[in-house]
Amino acid sequence: MSWITINLWLIPAVPVAISLGILSLAKSRRKSAAGLAVIGQVIALVLSIAAFLETLQAPGFRAVQNFTWFTFGDTELRIGWVLDPLAAAMLVMIALVGLCIFIFSVGYMADDKNFTRFFAYLSFFSGAMLGVVIANSLLLLFVFWELVGLASYLLIGFWIGRPSAAAAAKKAFITTRIGDMGFFLGILWLYHSSGTLLFYDDGNGCLESAGLAMLGASATFIALLIFCGAIGKSGQFPLHVWLPDAMEGPTPVSALIHAATMVAAGVFLVARVYPLFSFGAIHGVTPSLTVVVWIGVTTALMAALIAIAQADIKRILAYSTVSQLGLMMVSLGVGGVAAGIMHLLAHGFFKALLFLGAGSVIHGCHHEQDIRKMGGLRRLMPVTFLTYAVGMMALSGVPLFFSGGWTKEEILHSTAHWPKSHVPHYLLLAGVVLTALYMTRQIIYVFFGKSRAAFEHAHESPSVMTTPLVVLALCAIVFSVVLTPAWPWLHGYLGGEPAQFDITRLIQPMFFVSLMLVAAGIGIGVLLYHRAGVQDRNRPAETDPLEYMQPGLFRFLENKMWLDELYDRTVIAFAAISARVSDWMDRYVWDGLVRALGSLGQLFGIFTRDVDERGINAGVDETMTGTRGLGRVISSWHSGQIQTYLGVVAIGMLALLLLYAWLV
Amino acid sequence: MTPTLQIFLIVSAALFCVGLLAALSRRHAIFILIGIEMMLAAANLNFIAFWRFSPEPHQPTGVMVAIFSIAIAAAEAAVGLALVISVYRHYRTTNVDQFDQLKG
Amino acid sequence: MSAAFVIISILTLAAALAAATLRKLMHAALSFAVAFVGLAAFFFLLGAEFVGLVQIFVYIGAVAVLIVFTILLTRRDVEKDRGFNWSGVVVTIAVFGGLIWAIVKTQSLSVSAPEMPVLTVKHIGEVLMTGYVWPLLCVGLLLTAALIGALILVMEEKR
Numbered sequence: 001m002s003w004i005t006i007n008l009w010l011i012p013a014v015p016v017a018i019s020l021g022i023l024s025l026a027k028s029r030r031k032s033a034a035g036l037a038v039i040g041q042v043i044a045l046v047l048s049i050a051a052f053l054e055t056l057q058a059p060g061f062r063a064v065q066n067f068t069w070f071t072f073g074d075t076e077l078r079i080g081w082v083l084d085p086l087a088a089a090m091l092v093m094i095a096l097v098g099l100c101i102f103i104f105s106v107g108y109m110a111d112d113k114n115f116t117r118f119f120a121y122l123s124f125f126s127g128a129m130l131g132v133v134i135a136n137s138l139l140l141l142f143v144f145w146e147l148v149g150l151a152s153y154l155l156i157g158f159w160i161g162r163p164s165a166a167a168a169a170k171k172a173f174i175t176t177r178i179g180d181m182g183f184f185l186g187i188l189w190l191y192h193s194s195g196t197l198l199f200y201d202d203g204n205g206c207l208e209s210a211g212l213a214m215l216g217a218s219a220t221f222i223a224l225l226i227f228c229g230a231i232g233k234s235g236q237f238p239l240h241v242w243l244p245d246a247m248e249g250p251t252p253v254s255a256l257i258h259a260a261t262m263v264a265a266g267v268f269l270v271a272r273v274y275p276l277f278s279f280g281a282i283h284g285v286t287p288s289l290t291v292v293v294w295i296g297v298t299t300a301l302m303a304a305l306i307a308i309a310q311a312d313i314k315r316i317l318a319y320s321t322v323s324q325l326g327l328m329m330v331s332l333g334v335g336g337v338a339a340g341i342m343h344l345l346a347h348g349f350f351k352a353l354l355f356l357g358a359g360s361v362i363h364g365c366h367h368e369q370d371i372r373k374m375g376g377l378r379r380l381m382p383v384t385f386l387t388y389a390v391g392m393m394a395l396s397g398v399p400l401f402f403s404g405g406w407t408k409e410e411i412l413h414s415t416a417h418w419p420k421s422h423v424p425h426y427l428l429l430a431g432v433v434l435t436a437l438y439m440t441r442q443i444i445y446v447f448f449g450k451s452r453a454a455f456e457h458a459h460e461s462p463s464v465m466t467t468p469l470v471v472l473a474l475c476a477i478v479f480s481v482v483l484t485p486a487w488p489w490l491h492g493y494l495g496g497e498p499a500q501f502d503i504t505r506l507i508q509p510m511f512f513v514s515l516m517l518v519a520a521g522i523g524i525g526v527l528l529y530h531r532a533g534v535q536d537r538n539r540p541a542e543t544d545p546l547e548y549m550q551p552g553l554f555r556f557l558e559n560k561m562w563l564d565e566l567y568d569r570t571v572i573a574f575a576a577i578s579a580r581v582s583d584w585m586d587r588y589v590w591d592g593l594v595r596a597l598g599s600l601g602q603l604f605g606i607f608t609r610d611v612d613e614r615g616i617n618a619g620v621d622e623t624m625t626g627t628r629g630l631g632r633v634i635s636s637w638h639s640g641q642i643q644t645y646l647g648v649v650a651i652g653m654l655a656l657l658l659l660y661a662w663l664v
Numbered sequence: 665m666t667p668t669l670q671i672f673l674i675v676s677a678a679l680f681c682v683g684l685l686a687a688l689s690r691r692h693a694i695f696i697l698i699g700i701e702m703m704l705a706a707a708n709l710n711f712i713a714f715w716r717f718s719p720e721p722h723q724p725t726g727v728m729v730a731i732f733s734i735a736i737a738a739a740e741a742a743v744g745l746a747l748v749i750s751v752y753r754h755y756r757t758t759n760v761d762q763f764d765q766l767k768g
Numbered sequence: 769m770s771a772a773f774v775i776i777s778i779l780t781l782a783a784a785l786a787a788a789t790l791r792k793l794m795h796a797a798l799s800f801a802v803a804f805v806g807l808a809a810f811f812f813l814l815g816a817e818f819v820g821l822v823q824i825f826v827y828i829g830a831v832a833v834l835i836v837f838t839i840l841l842t843r844r845d846v847e848k849d850r851g852f853n854w855s856g857v858v859v860t861i862a863v864f865g866g867l868i869w870a871i872v873k874t875q876s877l878s879v880s881a882p883e884m885p886v887l888t889v890k891h892i893g894e895v896l897m898t899g900y901v902w903p904l905l906c907v908g909l910l911l912t913a914a915l916i917g918a919l920i921l922v923m924e925e926k927r
Contacts, residue, residue: 640764643687646687650859654862658870678781681860681867683788685789693842698788701800702803705823712816727819732907735826737831738826739913739915742834743914745835745837745838746917746921750922
């Protein structure tokens with residue numbers, strides 16, 4: 001066991017410790033806070049890289065460090081951490097993206113009063129996320145999972161003066177909680193069936209063959225319950241509603257949590273407990289995996305459709321995240337675990353880049369977020385434009401130089417060969433088009449055309465903000481080197497097989513299909529929107545071209561398919577009614593019972609008081625009166641008359657005399 | 665010829681009772697003193713009678729007691745009468761029924 | 769029973785009764801003196817002459833006179849004593865009855881007088897100064913204290 005595997009716990013511990021340290025600083029010590037946070041992140045990055053290098057030793061490397069947390073009775077509760085390619089890759093991505101975002105935040109949050117608190121929370125989140133990744137026990141993972149949720153809540157509601165932010169934070173927490181309920185039930189069931197919560201434990205872990213064998217048929221249900229947690233955290237349908245609202249938080253928060261890392265935790269979870277999902281697979285298909293695929297594909301398509309009709313720059317990106325996460329879930333579901341994780345890593349880089357770019361735009365436009373009020377920023381904010389363009393092309397899936405393209409192609413490839421059904425594949429193809437479409441729409445609205453802004457002083461952001469953008473853009477490009485099918489190093493690394501360089505693999509049918517689809521998407525986008533924001537024939541300037549063409553459809557999409565309202569009418573209404581019923585019960589039934597018992601006590605008190613007053617007091621009073629009377633009588637014998645006394649003495653003497661006489 | 669001891673004792677008892685009568689039944693304070701003196705005298709008589717009829721009359725024990733008793737009686741009479749005068753000064757009366765400050 | 773004894777006893781008891789029951793104070797005081805005379809005669813009869821004489825000196829000469837003086841000093845234009853407490857009579861009769869019963873019942877008391885040598889004053893004096901010297905001194909002290917006490921009691925308060 002090398003030093004790094006034994007001390008892997010340092011990677012999450014250092015940022016968390018630093019966050020506590022920052023909390024103890026005064027509000028005025030901004031530089032120290034930022035400095036500490038960045039240093040913590042750098043340490044975490046260095047350690048992550050060390051861990052990564054460690055895993056390069058052999059294909060399929062896995063190092064585990066378990067220990068007993070506490071014992072109760074005969075059973076022990078063991079936890080630990082694991083270092084394998086999956087964990088190492090995630091560690092590096094999270095640490096690197098985190099570092100870029102921390103540096104960006106120094107500039108973005110420079111005007112904010114609660115600067116130090118922000119960095120404390122950011123550090124805390126970073127530590128918790130890193131903890132999720134290295135956990136070897138489902139329980140430890142859940143602990144960090146919840147901590148990540150807490151950090152997300154704190155950061156979404158960071159601007160505490162804003163009621164909308166507080167409401168969004170609450171919504172995020174409650175929605176993910178619903179998912180976490182299922183997750184926890186899954187943990188309990190797993191513990192009950194297999195007796196261990198450790199993933200890998202010298203053959204006894206729950207993900208290893210012996211453990212899995214103990215589960216039998218319940219593996220499917222456990223997997224589905226755990227998937228509930230992933231649905232909540234990764235914003236899959238039907239628990240996706242919190243993610244767009246989470247954009248109320250500051251943009252760096254959106255970048256870190258809701259693009260690159262926390263939402264990725266759900267995908268990571270599925271990848272981590274994949275043996276549970278794939279237990280008893282026939283041709284790589286199990287019921288739980290099928291559910292994952294269908295939910296993923298639904299999410300991917302639905303979110304992409306909604307994204308087309310959104311006007312807020314961050315909402316478009318939020319729905320895009322939801323859509324991409326759906327895509328990753330699909331990939332995991334059809335068996336392309338490595339492909340899904342690769343897309344996750346690439347997505348982390350370019351989504352963070354996009355969000356930071358959006359942050360830069362917002363900052364430059366003095367906190368304007370409506371894309372219809374922007375335009376022509378290409379000339380005013382060149383660095384931002386260039387890096388944003390890189391991100392957009394990576395997301396759309398433009399192949400060759402941009403990482404997103406390769407990974408998307410891999411996923412499409414996997415779905416094409418899914419034995420269960422080909423419908424996901426076709427739907428994902430449509431999704432690719434839509435992705436390219438909405439990104440093109442966004443970039444045209446924001447950066448091209450004439451400036452529609454009410455302001456005139458849009459300016460480029462300071463270098464503290466643009467440097468991370470450049471770094472992330474470079475990552476997005478350079479990352480593709482290890483992603484190409486020509487040299488599927490990462491695929492091999494993640495999958496546990498060695499990889500060779502083979503340029504012929506570059507040319508595949510799927511490559512051309514995706515290239516065409518992306519081109520189609522961009523083409524349609526340019527066609528539709530190149531005159532957006534400007535009067536074109538009969539369309540007024542402010543109306544979106546799509547809206548003009550299909551107003552009903554547009555409105556449906558713009559209002560997020562009315563899902564929030566549906567939830568409001570059903571789930572929330574039900575909760576409100578049950579709350580009212582409970583309140584009534586509490587107020588009249590339980591309270592009444594308690595009051596009845598209380599009045600019983602009161603009655604008893606009244607009874608006792610009566611007994612005391614009438615019985616005991618009266619008795620005592622009578623005794624006292626009697627004694628007084630007796631005393632009065634006796635004292636009346638003292639008449640003060642000497643002769644009386646004398647007479648009594650004489651009688652007494654006589655009595656004595658007679659007594660003596662009688663005795664003697 | 666002297667009578668038996670019993671007769672003397674009966675006489676002394678009678679005298680004692682007369683003294684008691686005087687002390688108990690008269691309302692004047694002085695009468696109580698008179699009664700007391702009489703009782704004392706009766707007791708003296710008792711002593712002398714017993715001494716006379718005792719087996720060893722040459723020991724003048726009874727006589728001694730009687731002498732001392734007389735002396736003490738005199739002293740007590742003096743003090744008692746002084747008391748009566750003092751009380752008379754305070755209450756302007758010698759009716760013992762009115763000396764009831766100790767009542768109650 | 770000698771006649772002298774009977775006469776003396778009747779005299780003494782009558783005088784005592786008179787002293788106890790007479791209305792007028794002066795008469796009562798004087799009969800009180802007569803009763804003591806009778807008592808002194810008893811002492812003479814019993815052979816204790818010295819005691820009898822002492823009795824006359826002290827009781828009649830001092831106590832009776834004191835009583836007379838006190839009566840004179842505490843007169844309030846009332847020479848008679850009003851009121852008679854009859855319950856005292858009851859008590860007295862009861863006590864008398866009890867005493868008589870006790871005396872009569874005791875058998876050892878019906879002895880007759882043994883012979884005895886005449887008790888001289890000299891003998892009494894000797895005994896007084898030797899065997900009974902301590903009581904004598906104590907009585908002296910007592911008399912002194914009584915004297916002082918009586919004086920203090922009667923002294924008028926200084927303004």
